[in-house]
Amino acid sequence: MKKWRNLGLIFALITLAGCANKAVQKPKTVTSSRIPPPIFRPMPTIPNIPKGSEVSTGITDEISGSMGEAQLGDIPNQRIVYFDYDMSVIKQASYTVLEEHAAYLDNHPDIYVRLEGHADERGSREYNLALGEKRAEAVKDSLMTLGIFYNRLNTLSYGEEQPIARGHSEKSWWQNRRVEFIYP
Amino acid sequence: MxxxxxxxxxxxxxxxxxxxxxxxxxxxxxxxxxxxxxxxxxxxxxxxxxxxxxxxxxxxxxxxxxxxxxxxxxxxxxxxxxxxxxxxxxxxxxxxxxxxxxxxxxxxxxxxxxxxxxxxxxxxxxxxxxxxxxxxxxxxxxxxxxxxxxxxxxxMERGVFNTLIVYVTLQRQGKRTQYHLYVADADGANSRLMLRSNEPILSPSWSPDRRHIAYVTYAHIKRNKRMAVYMQEIRTGKRTLVSAKRGLNAAPAWSPDGKRLALTLSKDGNPEIYIMTLHNHSLTRLTHHHAIDTEPEWAPDGKSIVFTSDRSGQPHIYRMPVKGGKARRLTSNGIYNARPRLSPDGRKLALLHNSGQGYRIAVLDLENGHLKILTKTTLDESPSFAPNGSMIIYATGSELAAVSIDGRVRQRLSVDLSEEVREPAWSPFYR
Missing domain, CATH: 3.40.50.10070 (TolB, N-terminal domain)
Structure with a gap:
């Protein structure tokens, strides 16, 4: 009996070893890890519905207060800007969000932001990488127009690779056509 | 014992x-x-x-x-x-x-x-x-x-039984996703892992001598997370960083002589196509338009590049001489034409096409302008020609499939249920 238990253990070890790099010449594999997700990720709001009374209290405080260390509560609530199909034009409904983030960045001159651009799943993956990048750049351009120095605005596109919603209809697609503000 | x-x-x-x-x-x-x-x-x-x-x-x-x-x-x-x-x-x-x-x-x-x-x-x-x-x-x-x-x-046709394919798989484990890049025989056997990453891996592309794969992934460069194009030698696993500028670094495509790589960069403010000379990484810009220009693909004679551009308002396929000049539009039907791949003889173009019935693989005959839709599924992508031009491998949903160039024969390439498969590319012939 002991022999079979030992055999079983050895088989398990071999299987586990086999689940790692299985190439004959053992090519080097590189693992890279994700940057941890932002601490606060709000539910997406429906576009075209005007923002209600949910003004971030952090921003109001900052206007009267001094420029200090960034606090989590200061970052604007709404961190996603949405886009129409195959478009990278900033929609009117997004103006308020952009202004809030420009104000936040203005009050925290040490802070850099990464603008992550996304697309819905339809069409070519590579074309969607470019579309996500164009969307991120559109947001970057708007923030620059609002006075933020280009050096603090990084863009990164994930194309269709990181959807928020995984369904195959417009119900999911609109949520994925977006740019997210990613703060350190 | x-x-x-x-x-x-x-x-x-x-x-x-x-x-x-x-x-x-x-x-x-x-x-x-x-x-x-x-x-x-x-x-x-x-x-x-x-x-x-x-x-x-x-x-x-x-x-x-x-x-x-x-x-x-x-x-x-x-x-x-x-x-x-x-x-x-x-x-x-x-x-x-x-x-x-x-x-x-x-x-x-x-x-x-x-x-x-x-x-x-x-x-x-x-x-x-x-x-x-x-x-x-x-x-x-x-x-x-x-x-x-x-x-x-x-x-009287050259067979493709002794060729290879490269593809990407995705495995979801709860909230995490893991990506793998594999090379396998064209019949699916002998799959060899080239890369494992928590970040997306995209656009694998064969060098003409079959010894390298170029691909897109994400990496930490200068304390910033960036999109990056790498090339990796299959035999040794040795990786070289090709490009990791700010913004887009994507869509690598080898020239037929293996000495240059076309790629898409947005370093000048907008997705454009550039040509990189590999021995010194010098860049020449090819496109100069404020629209999206991406997905470059070399003609077999090395003299022109076909690519996707939405300069007309919708994505279409264009051709431009490598030494620069006017872009000529190749597609006219439909509302979406992207992801061009030329047949080995340069006379046909496989592409992703939508004229209202979903995203399908189609083949455009460049000599007579006739477009033939090859698939009936609606979320297809990534067509790639076999090196004898007789079949096209592509991704559909989360699986790979292949279709003969006349649309008559279809194959489904099924995988482990836990893995989604995408982005196949068929190797050139062994030289």
């Missing part, structure tokens, strides 16, 4: 197969007259042992091409292995116009000798006979070479 070693050995052999995750089924077209052919199990000389069934590999190869109907093994009327054992009348009665026989001798230690012969049954004569030497590791390759010889002898 001997039992232990025997168990271990067979278990390890089984493990090898557990990693060949691609299984290929033909789902259409086989009823419409594949050419009948009889392939007899190869005779093993007494004392010879192999773990590969060569006749089975050859039979599957020819079947998968969609052009042959191999006779089921259990109804073969005889099992000749030498030409003097063949009674042609048996095969005439069975309505088999062609017959393949073979022999294997040797062993693991000294190497194998493999011989095959192809016969014209109704002419009662031999068409071709060849001998190969092989090791246990190269036996499958020999079988594929034999399939190529038979295919060429009977169709």
């Amino acid at each position: 001997r039992t232990f070693i025997y168990c271990l050995f067979s278990y390890l052999t089984l493990l090898n197969h557990a990693h060949a995750i691609l299984n290929i089924d033909i789902v259409g077209g086989k009823e419409e007259g594949g050419h009948p052919i009889a392939i007899v199990p190869f005779n093993l000389q007494p004392g010879t042992q192999t773990h590969q069934d060569l006749a089975r590999i050859i039979s599957n190869d020819l079947y998968r091409s969609g052009r042959f109907s191999p006779m089921p093994r259990h109804i073969l009327p005889a099992h000749p292995s030498q030409s003097n054992q063949i009674r042609f009348k048996h095969w005439k009665t069975a309505a088999m116009p062609h017959l393949v026989i073979g022999r294997i001798s040797g062993g693991v230690v000294g190497g194998y000798t493999v011989e095959f012969e192809l016969f014209d049954v109704f002419g009662s004569k031999r068409i071709i006979g060849l001998r190969y030497t092989a090791t246990p590791q190269t036996l499958r390759q020999v079988a594929h070479q034999i399939s190529d010889e038979i295919y060429y002898a009977l169709t």
Whole structure:
């Protein structure tokens, strides 16, 4: 009996070893890890519905207060800007969000932001990488127009690779056509 | 102790197969007259042992091409292995116009000798006979070479049985996703892991000498997370960073002479196509338009590049001379045309096309302008030509599929249920 238990253990070890790099010449594999997700990720709001009374209290405080260390509560609530199909034009409904983030960045001159651009799943993956990048750049351009120095605005596109919603209809697609503000 | 070693050995052999995750089924077209052919199990000389069934590999190869109907093994009327054992009348009665026989001798230690012969049954004569030497590791390759010889002898076309494919898989584990980049034989066997990452891997692209794969992934460069283009040598795993500028670094495409790489960069404010000379990484900008310009693909003569651009308001395919100049639009139908891939002779263009019925693989005949839609599914992507131009491999949903250039034969390449597969690319011929 002991022999079979030992055999079983050895088989398990071999299987586990086999689940790692299985190439004959053992090519080097590189693992890279994700940057941890932002601490606060709000539910997406429906576009075209005007923002209600949910003004971030952090921003109001900052206007009267001094420029200090960034606090989590200061970052604007709404961190996603949405886009129409195959478009990278900033929609009117997004103006308020952009202004809030420009104000936040203005009050925290040490802070850099990464603008992550996304697309819905339809069409070519590579074309969607470019579309996500164009969307991120559109947001970057708007923030620059609002006075933020280009050096603090990084863009990164994930194309269709990181959807928020995984369904195959417009119900999911609109949520994925977006740019997210990613703060350190 | 001997039992232990025997168990271990067979278990390890089984493990090898557990990693060949691609299984290929033909789902259409086989009823419409594949050419009948009889392939007899190869005779093993007494004392010879192999773990590969060569006749089975050859039979599957020819079947998968969609052009042959191999006779089921259990109804073969005889099992000749030498030409003097063949009674042609048996095969005439069975309505088999062609017959393949073979022999294997040797062993693991000294190497194998493999011989095959192809016969014209109704002419009662031999068409071709060849001998190969092989090791246990190269036996499958020999079988594929034999399939190529038979295919060429009977169709006058070069076979693609001894080619490779590269593809990306995605595995979801709760909230995490893990990506893998694999190279495998064109029949799905021998998959080899090239890269494992928690970040997306995209756009794998073969170098013309088949020794490198270029791809897109994400990496930490100068304390920033960036999109990056890498190239990796398949044999050694050695990776070289090609480009990781701010913004987009994407869509790598090797020139036919292997010395340059076209890619998409947005470093100048907008996605544009650039050409990089590999030995010194110098860049030349090709496109100068505020629209999206991406997905470059070299013409086989190296003189022009086709690419996707939405400069007209919707994505269409354009062609531009490599040394610069006017972009000429190639597609007119439909609301979405992207992801161009030229056939090896440069006369046809495979692309992703939508004219209101979903995103499908289509082929544009560049000489007469005729567009043929090849697939009926609606979320297709990433078409790639076989190096003989006869088939297109592509991704559909979370699986791979292949379709013959005339749309007649379709194959589904199924995988482990836990993995999604995408972004296939068919290798060039071995040079």
